[in-house]
Amino acid sequence: MRALWTAASGMKAQQLNVDTIANNLANVNTTGYKKQRVEFKDLLYETLNRTNLDQGQGKPVNLEVGHGVMPMATTRSFIKGNFEQTNNSLDFAIDGDGFFIVRDENDNLFYTRDGSFKLSIEDDEARLVTSEGYYVQADGGDIELGGDIAEINVSEAGIITVKRKGEEELEEIGQITLVRFANPAGLESIGKNLYKATTASGEAIEAFEGEAGSIMQGFLETSNVQVVEEMIKLITAQRAYEINSKSIQTADQMLEQANNLRR
DSSP states (O other), X not given: OHHHHHHHHHHHHHHHHHHHHHHHHHTTTSTTOOOEEXXXXXXXEEEEEOOEEETTEEEXXXXXXXXXXXXXXXXEOOOOOOEEEOOOTTBEEEESSOEEEEEOTTOOEEEEXXXXXXXXXXXXXXXXXXXXXXXXXXXXXXXXXXXXXXXXXXXXXXXXXXXETTOOSEEEEEEBOEEEOSOGGGOEEEETTEEEOOTTTOSOEEOOTTTTOEEEETEEEOOOOOHHHHHHHHHHHHHHHHHHHHHHHHHXXXXXXXXXXXX
C-alpha cells in the first residue's frame, strides 16, 4: 500500500523540519546567527492511466499518484538582525551585507558576522582575534595592534587607530577588510559562527567604499530568529507529523480489514 511509504516520507521530512526549527530556537541569542528553513519537493509520480485525447475525444487528464516528499535544501536567511549596544570597544557590527574575514592557525580563511572580538597578547603585542583565537584580517593581514594600548577606535570605513599610554597622537594600524558574496546562501556553515566559501557562494569579493556596509563599533548584531514565528512553524510541523502518522494508522486499518475478509 503506497500510503504507508508516502506517509513515512512525510514523517521523516517533518522530523527534519522540527530539527531545523529547534536549531533556530537554540540560537536565538547567538551573535550574528542567521535562521534556516527547510525546502521540500514532491517525489516521483506513478502514472496509472495516461491521457488519450484524439480529436476532442477521450480522457484529457492523467491518473497519477505521488510517492511522498523529500527535503531538498536548508536555506539560510541573511536578513539583518537587530543591533545591540554594548559600549565595548572590541565589539563590532556590520550595517550591510558584508562579512569579516578570520584566519585560523592553518592559514584557512573563514567568514563571520560575529564581531565580538578579543585581544590576544603574543610577545607583549596585541592582536585582534575571535573568541576561538582566529586572527581578524585587515588589508595587510593579521591586525597587530602593538603594546601599551590605551584606546582602540574603528571608523565606519574600518580604519583602525590606536592611542598608546602616555601619548596623545593616534596611530593608524590598518583597515578591517569586509567582503561580500554573490550568493551568500551558498556559504557552508561550519559552526562557531563561521562560514566557508563554496562554488555555490562564489569567491569572496573584497568591498570598497562601503559596498559591504559600514562597521559600527560598540555594537553587536543579534540573531535574526523571531521566536513567535518559529513557534508557529513548530506547531505546524508537529501537526503535519501527526496527520502523517494518522495516514499510516488508516492504511494499517485498511490492511487489517483486508486480512479479516475470510473471517
